[in-house]
Amino acid sequence: MTTVGFIGLGNMGGPMAANLVAAGHDVLGFDLSQTAVATAREAGVRITGSVTELAGAARVVITMLPTGRHVQDVVLGDDGVLKHAVDGTVVIDSSTIDIQSARAVHAAVTERGLPVVDAPVSGGVAKARAGTLTFMVGGTQEAVGLARPYLNVMGGNIIHAGAAGAGQAAKICNNMLFGATMTAVAEAFVLGERLGLDARSLFDIVSTSSGDSWALHNFCPWPGLVEGSAADNGYQANFAATLMSKDLRLALSAADEVGVTLPVSSSANKVFAQLASVDGHLDASAVIRQIRGRD
Numbered sequence: 652m653t654t655v656g657f658i659g660l661g662n663m664g665g666p667m668a669a670n671l672v673a674a675g676h677d678v679l680g681f682d683l684s685q686t687a688v689a690t691a692r693e694a695g696v697r698i699t700g701s702v703t704e705l706a707g708a709a710r711v712v713i714t715m716l717p718t719g720r721h722v723q724d725v726v727l728g729d730d731g732v733l734k735h736a737v738d739g740t741v742v743i744d745s746s747t748i749d750i751q752s753a754r755a756v757h758a759a760v761t762e763r764g765l766p767v768v769d770a771p772v773s774g775g776v777a778k779a780r781a782g783t784l785t786f787m788v789g790g791t792q793e794a795v796g797l798a799r800p801y802l803n804v805m806g807g808n809i810i811h812a813g814a815a816g817a818g819q820a821a822k823i824c825n826n827m828l829f830g831a832t833m834t835a836v837a838e839a840f841v842l843g844e845r846l847g848l849d850a851r852s853l854f855d856i857v858s859t860s861s862g863d864s865w866a867l868h869n870f871c872p873w874p875g876l877v878e879g880s881a882a883d884n885g886y887q888a889n890f891a892a893t894l895m896s897k898d899l900r901l902a903l904s905a906a907d908e909v910g911v912t913l914p915v916s917s918s919a920n921k922v923f924a925q926l927a928s929v930d931g932h933l934d935a936s937a938v939i940r941q942i943r944g945r946d
């Protein structure tokens with residue numbers, strides 16, 4: 652049993668921390684939201700009053716926060732993890748953040764002599780609950796080896812993507828692909844509708860043909876075709892449009908930094924930015940509404 656500190660007990664962090672508790676670890680948690688704290692407490696997480704207190708007691712610290720700024724504040728800030736962590740503490744950031752922030756965290760934590768990995772996830776809340784997330788991990792072999800036993804509790808696939816920031820780079824590429832295919836799937840249904848096709852027939856054809864995709868099966872934007880889809884539930888979010896928009900922005904900004912032009916993903920980014928500005932709380936598959944409204 653290890654004392655694991657978990658900072659950011661939201662939609663993803665809450666169930667991830669709960670799985671660490673279920674695996675027998677002593678989990679200390681911290682979050683600014685009282686709702687998140689109350690849910691985590693029910694799952695057996697011991698809530699601490701500050702990052703300082705948590706960092707002083709934990710041997711592994713995991714962060715699951717909204718953005719790079721939050722992670723830098725919590726890990727590198729005045730009352731942050733780094734100042735108060737005991738020697739040997741393993742630092743794992745599982746948030747989806749920009750590569751520069753991830754590298755800044757790696758540099759400072761490594762300088763302090765602690766092992767660190769960026770380990771963003773794919774799989775959403777359902778896989779966070781089931782403990783079957785995919786972790787894309789950046790860092791040294793040694794740091795990845797130290798983090799792996801804890802990632803194994805929360806995930807089904809743990810893939811070492813490369814050096815510092817490589818986990819975030821892989822996550823950005825993956826979600827950029829998801830954003831682009833999600834947009835294209837919605838476009839296919841809107842075009843099919845205008846051409847007089849029956850949506851069920853279109854789904855049956857595409858799902859067994861060269862247009863098939865993960866987005867079609869898991870985020871089908873047309874209601875009544877995939878059981879349990881957000882489209883059947885008023886587009887209540889499984890993966891919110893705001894998160895998709897954030898991930899596309901991160902990808903486009905990373906592409907800018909390395910001088911790559913991405914025409915398809917740039918278009919998807921614009922569509923999702925518009926959707927996020929009006930209906931960001933809805934599921935990413937609600938992008939079909941945005942496509943319909945563009946004529």
Ligand code: NAD
Pocket residue numbers: 658659660661662663664681682683684687715716717718721724725745746747748772773774775776889890891894
């Ligand atoms: P969330 O908003 O539900 O949770 C984030 C939590 O961080 C909140 O409870 C918030 O109160 C807390 N927080 C913010 N600032 C804090 C601080 N300074 N100290 C302590 N707690 C703080 O978000 P989420 O859906 O759990 O996502 C977390 C991360 O995981 C994001 O980076 C997101 O992009 C990524 N992600 C989300 C999903 C998903 O399906 N939700 C999937 C993959 C990756």
